[in-house]
Amino acid sequence: MRADSVVLVCDDVPHDVVLTDPGFRLLDVTHVVRRLTGLSLWRSKVLAADAHALILVGVPQEVAAAAVTTLRAAGASAEVRERPEPDFLKSSG
Template structure:
């Protein structure tokens, strides 16, 4: 019996939302981070001031784009980063 290995490729690669600049309204950004993560306001403010910070990780593309839009509406700079594909195993 031979062992076979398969590389599974998902249609939707998990994405991360990275906050790159909180902008001038740190409290508004902290409130958006709180809504997105469920953290307390204090923890959200700490996370939003330590940039670059991963706000949400492992979400679908649509969810990540909605999170970035909410952060942009609060005058912050954020981006969606997709996870890199794993290297294929050598045969």
């Protein structure tokens, strides 16, 4: 039996939301992280206090942009990063 791999081609490249600095209003940022991720309050606080934490992984650009806007409104510094292309999809030539 032969195993074939399937590559799905999407119009939208997945994006990650990275919290680069929680800022001074940690409680407000914690509540935003909790709403975005669905984590408990304690886990959201731990995630919000960590610099360069991945908040959302592999989401569409519109969702990532909205999340960054919400985090910035709460006083945090956040950015959207495009997910890198997997090695097996890169051209070898």
